[in-house]
Amino acid sequence: MSPYILEADALRKDFGGFSAVAGVNLRIQRGTIHALIGPNGAGKSTVFNLLTKFLQPTGGTITYNGQDITRLRPAAVARLGIVRSFQISAVFSHMTVRDNLRVALQRRLGTSFHFWRDSAGLDVLDGRAEQLIAAVGLQDAIDVIAAELSYGRRRALEIATTLALDPELLLLDEPMAGLGREDIGTISDLIRQVGERYTVLMVEHNLSVVSALSNRITVMARGQVLAEGSYAEVSANPDVRSAYMGAAHA
Amino acid sequence: MPDFLHVLPPAPVLFGQLLIGLINGSFYAMLSLGLAVIFGLLNIVNFAHGAQYMLGALCAYVLLTAFGIGYWPALVIAPVVVAASGIALERILLRHLYQVNHLYGMLLTFGVALVVEGLARQQFSASGNSYATPATLTSAWNLGFMFLPVYRAWVIGGSLAICLLTWFMIERTRLGAQLRAATENPLLTRAFGINVPRLVTVTYGFGVGLAALAGVMAAPVYQVNPQMGSDIIIVVFAVVVIGGMGSIMGAIVSGFGLGIAEGLTKVFYPQASTTVVFIIMAVVLLVRPNGLFGNMAAAQQGHATGGEALVKARTPVARRALLLAALVAGLLAPFAVYPLFLMKVLCFALFASAFNLLLGYGGLLSFGHAAYFGGASYVTAYCVKLLGFDPVLGIVAGVLGAGALGTVCGYLAIRRQGIYFSMITLALAQMVYFLAVQAPFTNNDEGIQGVPRGTLFGLVNLNDPLAMYYFVFACFAIGSLVVYRAINSPFGNVLRSIRENEARATSLGYFTERYKLLAFVLSTMIAGLAGSLDALVFQLASLTNVHWTMSGHAVLMTILGGVGTISGPLVGAFIVAGMENYLAHLGSWVTVIHGGIFIVCVMVFRRGIVGETAQLVLAWSKASRPPVDVGRFRRRFQ
Numbered sequence A: 001m002s003p004y005i006l007e008a009d010a011l012r013k014d015f016g017g018f019s020a021v022a023g024v025n026l027r028i029q030r031g032t033i034h035a036l037i038g039p040n041g042a043g044k045s046t047v048f049n050l051l052t053k054f055l056q057p058t059g060g061t062i063t064y065n066g067q068d069i070t071r072l073r074p075a076a077v078a079r080l081g082i083v084r085s086f087q088i089s090a091v092f093s094h095m096t097v098r099d100n101l102r103v104a105l106q107r108r109l110g111t112s113f114h115f116w117r118d119s120a121g122l123d124v125l126d127g128r129a130e131q132l133i134a135a136v137g138l139q140d141a142i143d144v145i146a147a148e149l150s151y152g153r154r155r156a157l158e159i160a161t162t163l164a165l166d167p168e169l170l171l172l173d174e175p176m177a178g179l180g181r182e183d184i185g186t187i188s189d190l191i192r193q194v195g196e197r198y199t200v201l202m203v204e205h206n207l208s209v210v211s212a213l214s215n216r217i218t219v220m221a222r223g224q225v226l227a228e229g230s231y232a233e234v235s236a237n238p239d240v241r242s243a244y245m246g247a248a249h250a
Numbered sequence B: 001m002p003d004f005l006h007v008l009p010p011a012p013v014l015f016g017q018l019l020i021g022l023i024n025g026s027f028y029a030m031l032s033l034g035l036a037v038i039f040g041l042l043n044i045v046n047f048a049h050g051a052q053y054m055l056g057a058l059c060a061y062v063l064l065t066a067f068g069i070g071y072w073p074a075l076v077i078a079p080v081v082v083a084a085s086g087i088a089l090e091r092i093l094l095r096h097l098y099q100v101n102h103l104y105g106m107l108l109t110f111g112v113a114l115v116v117e118g119l120a121r122q123q124f125s126a127s128g129n130s131y132a133t134p135a136t137l138t139s140a141w142n143l144g145f146m147f148l149p150v151y152r153a154w155v156i157g158g159s160l161a162i163c164l165l166t167w168f169m170i171e172r173t174r175l176g177a178q179l180r181a182a183t184e185n186p187l188l189t190r191a192f193g194i195n196v197p198r199l200v201t202v203t204y205g206f207g208v209g210l211a212a213l214a215g216v217m218a219a220p221v222y223q224v225n226p227q228m229g230s231d232i233i234i235v236v237f238a239v240v241v242i243g244g245m246g247s248i249m250g251a252i253v254s255g256f257g258l259g260i261a262e263g264l265t266k267v268f269y270p271q272a273s274t275t276v277v278f279i280i281m282a283v284v285l286l287v288r289p290n291g292l293f294g295n296m297a298a299a300q301q302g303h304a305t306g307g308e309a310l311v312k313a314r315t316p317v318a319r320r321a322l323l324l325a326a327l328v329a330g331l332l333a334p335f336a337v338y339p340l341f342l343m344k345v346l347c348f349a350l351f352a353s354a355f356n357l358l359l360g361y362g363g364l365l366s367f368g369h370a371a372y373f374g375g376a377s378y379v380t381a382y383c384v385k386l387l388g389f390d391p392v393l394g395i396v397a398g399v400l401g402a403g404a405l406g407t408v409c410g411y412l413a414i415r416r417q418g419i420y421f422s423m424i425t426l427a428l429a430q431m432v433y434f435l436a437v438q439a440p441f442t443n444n445d446e447g448i449q450g451v452p453r454g455t456l457f458g459l460v461n462l463n464d465p466l467a468m469y470y471f472v473f474a475c476f477a478i479g480s481l482v483v484y485r486a487i488n489s490p491f492g493n494v495l496r497s498i499r500e501n502e503a504r505a506t507s508l509g510y511f512t513e514r515y516k517l518l519a520f521v522l523s524t525m526i527a528g529l530a531g532s533l534d535a536l537v538f539q540l541a542s543l544t545n546v547h548w549t550m551s552g553h554a555v556l557m558t559i560l561g562g563v564g565t566i567s568g569p570l571v572g573a574f575i576v577a578g579m580e581n582y583l584a585h586l587g588s589w590v591t592v593i594h595g596g597i598f599i600v601c602v603m604v605f606r607r608g609i610v611g612e613t614a615q616l617v618l619a620w621s622k623a624s625r626p627p628v629d630v631g632r633f634r635r636r637f638q
């Protein structure tokens, strides 16, 4: 088996005349936490959208576990085990924490089209749901409406629902965005734990988080890969330095 | 002479229809251009656009008849006056809706359209008032193969010039550059010191003025009448779906193009001339779901439909008690109130619940539910009266018919999201309406009359009002049960998650469009059940049931009662049916009142009667507890 779980080859996305992603090669090694960094507008989220098929690539191929997934639909990609989070936190706001988990878990039951059944049938999922909720430290909020959670706890809930799918590869888009200091610590720990069992690809601006968590880093700028390597290698690269300076990035 | 020439119509006919097509196309283009400009900046589908077009024509008519002011001054005065009213509307009402779901903007402007049309009907004859062609343009040019009336040439040339001028202004001038920047990123544009709110107001005023200008130009061509706006706006919605609202040129080209397509259809296959635009829309949705000129950015989905009340009697005991009370009330009701009125309420309530299933639990605002309600009533009436079906079989046929229609329409409509979904459902329903007007078995304006109620299972004579009432009540209970079960099922859980955040549901591995389609089909079948019952109760299936106002009723009842509440539709149905019965003598004022209710609900009463009441009770019971921690929700833009 190839050591790479996901390979993107010459990936490209044009919006009108503008190439947001202009020929990106990316290989994610199984079992690693891989970070994708770069200044604002570098094309990181677009790469995420391409890998998860929320956007259709203009060119290039995506291979996942040896299977070509370039033409699949986003839900089909998710079913293969690539599950993503979003830059703006994505929970089902008007549903309780428990119901958020249920939605993620119930697909496996194969009853999701059963409109004639009582939803009490989903109670069998509660054991697993509670386990996952506890794993991210939300056990005290199990019947709280998601919208009432703090931002950091919503991030945690999002990660719990992602884990509920038993994914192989997690794509996290700026998991630390908008979090306070303590929350960053909590979510970092969570990602580290997750990284022990799954492969993680994350976009993140917070470089101390990136250096602490990731084994490998790809730097993007203007739709292209600028450098790739360990944190030390990448941060010593003069191109990377100038890209960050040039973009006047904090 | 080659044979195929016989198939071609004589040149004057061909060119005559082509000319009419171009004239219609001119108005489509101007109106869809205005819609696109407004939508670009405000993110609101201006449902009042048709009414504002009508106001333009009416204004010109009043200027002429009351003040003796002629066409040319009216061409300036009327758009300015109507645009001013649009600016007032934006400042006073629309402005408050930019932060909430875009569907509310559509509902508000729908309410405004009802008010304006109702008032106009109250003041002016519905049959139409003719407006003389301005004296300077009464002659005609002989082009050799046909006579071209100068006024028509002016309409085509003038509107083309106005469209191109607008395009130039937006794409090539500084003001346009600001406008485009504000459309792309309002926050950033504001940071550059541009007064975005004023830009928004001006833009809305401009779009409305454009509609009114089209109205004045249309006055000598068509009859000036109060419903000329609602007649055209639905076609324009279809045009906009075809062209995509992201592109100014797209709006212009598809407007003229579809006008021509309509004209040509009138020559070669006149039966389809009223439906051809909708058929083209359906084809475009199949092959290019984002529209011919649509780009992804414009096609992106809006955010989840917020604002629905999450109301549910919390304890099973309370729920059972409520249910029992409702049952008893339902069984005793016919001894207190006229059964016929109650049956109307039940039909309406079932109809509204069907709609509510989609909007409240799927976040899908269908503006075309009349098609399924009315379609089923035709099927049932036909089967029972002409094929001799027994009432239950007749209802089954109606429900299945509505479901089949719902499957086709749903398949098309779910290809687009948010306001586009609403416009597509409306357009498809209008197509059904035109088919009902043309089909021989519907008897046009007369409808299918004298539908026998028959006997239930050969035992119970349904001509007895009480027996009929209990039959309707039983059907209503079954329909409500299906809705209730669907909401509280594994399917309902997924559906709700899609409403909350479709992208997230997709990333969890759900093929969301399949769930939306199932919800749509279920909803249309329940709407069909309501329509079938209606046909038996009133022994009539008529065009009223398929007209867009009936779709409006479903929306009204649900919004008024409370979106996303179980009992809201029933409450809404009581009020709307009551108004229809007891305020009928007020004529068009009822439309005005309906519109007013829409406006009030959208502005201050978004949870509806049931939702707001439940909220009060909840607040009251929570008063002793500390408030919830709403957290530090910092949303990142970009």
Ligand SMILES: Nc1ncnc2c1ncn2[C@@H]1O[C@H](COP(=O)(O)OP(=O)(O)OP(=O)(O)O)[C@@H](O)[C@H]1O
Binding pocket: A015, A020, A038, A039, A040, A041, A042, A043, A044, A045, A046, A047, A087, B296, B297, B638
């Ligand atoms: N749907 C779209 N249409 C047009 N341009 C787009 C679209 N989506 C992204 N872009 C452009 O593509 C470029 C890359 O955007 P992307 O969101 O991928 O950047 P990013 O690296 O994630 O930035 P950030 O760190 O700010 O999240 C940007 O210039 C953006 O404006």
Ligand SMILES: [Mg+2]
Binding pocket: A044, A045, A046, A087
């Ligand atoms: Mg991004």
